[in-house]
Amino acid sequence: MLRIVVCVSGGGTNLQAILDAIDRGQITNTEILAVISNNAGARALTRAESRGIPGFCISPKSFSDRETFNRAFTDKVCELNPDLVVLAGFLVKIPEAMVARFSNRIINIHPSLIPSFCGVGYYGLKVHEKVLERGVRVTGATVHFVNEGMDEGPIIAQKAVSVEEEDTPESLQRRVMEQAEWILLPEAIDDIANGRIAVVNNKVRRQ
Ligand code: GRF
Numbered sequence: 001m002l003r004i005v006v007c008v009s010g011g012g013t014n015l016q017a018i019l020d021a022i023d024r025g026q027i028t029n030t031e032i033l034a035v036i037s038n039n040a041g042a043r044a045l046t047r048a049e050s051r052g053i054p055g056f057c058i059s060p061k062s063f064s065d066r067e068t069f070n071r072a073f074t075d076k077v078c079e080l081n082p083d084l085v086v087l088a089g090f091l092v093k094i095p096e097a098m099v100a101r102f103s104n105r106i107i108n109i110h111p112s113l114i115p116s117f118c119g120v121g122y123y124g125l126k127v128h129e130k131v132l133e134r135g136v137r138v139t140g141a142t143v144h145f146v147n148e149g150m151d152e153g154p155i156i157a158q159k160a161v162s163v164e165e166e167d168t169p170e171s172l173q174r175r176v177m178e179q180a181e182w183i184l185l186p187e188a189i190d191d192i193a194n195g196r197i198a199v200v201n202n203k204v205r206r207q
Helices: 013-023 043-049 066-080 096-101 125-134 169-193
Strands: 002-008 030-037 055-057 084-087 106-110 138-145 155-162 197-200 203-206
Touching: 002 013, 002 043, 002 169, 013 030, 013 043, 013 169, 030 043, 030 066, 030 169, 043 055, 066 096, 084 169, 106 169, 125 169, 138 169, 155 169, 169 197
Parallel strands: 002 030, 002 084, 030 055, 084 106
Antiparallel strands: 106 138, 138 155, 197 203
């Protein structure tokens, strides 16, 4: 049984996709231990609560400095002792100590085809604004392992999504969520839960 902790910051639609996939049997052999948010008002926490999943809010704003927050966040995750940490719309940089402790055991969903439109400053709606500004015809999403860099870890899977003439950042974000994020993240969790993924020489190998 893969025991996971899901980290969220906002609406929780990626968390909901995971919950629905578990209900449908599209994710097997997996248990959600808890949901952690940096945002007390995150709707994602309500989604967890409605399913009886323990929710915790650990916000940088509640700590005197970032280092103290990093320690508290890392300690909480270690206390829960998951096999896998899933970043599902989580907008806080993962502390180096946590990356080291959970090497190739943290995954993230990013709303672009990495290495395009990623790195510092590329998150949420900003990604889609930059995609439209550049005029690319194809975008998508990437699920990847988290390393010490920003959106630089081994790529697990990607899914392309077309950009339409009439798109706004909001309409494009919605399509990328529906056609890519909400598919990729549950599939990656199920693959990991059932031993279909390994990391060899910093590359993902399917087995
Ligand atoms: C989405 O754009 C996701 O790609 C990004 O955060 C946004 C909100 O995700 N990482 P969610 O609805 O909170 O899952």
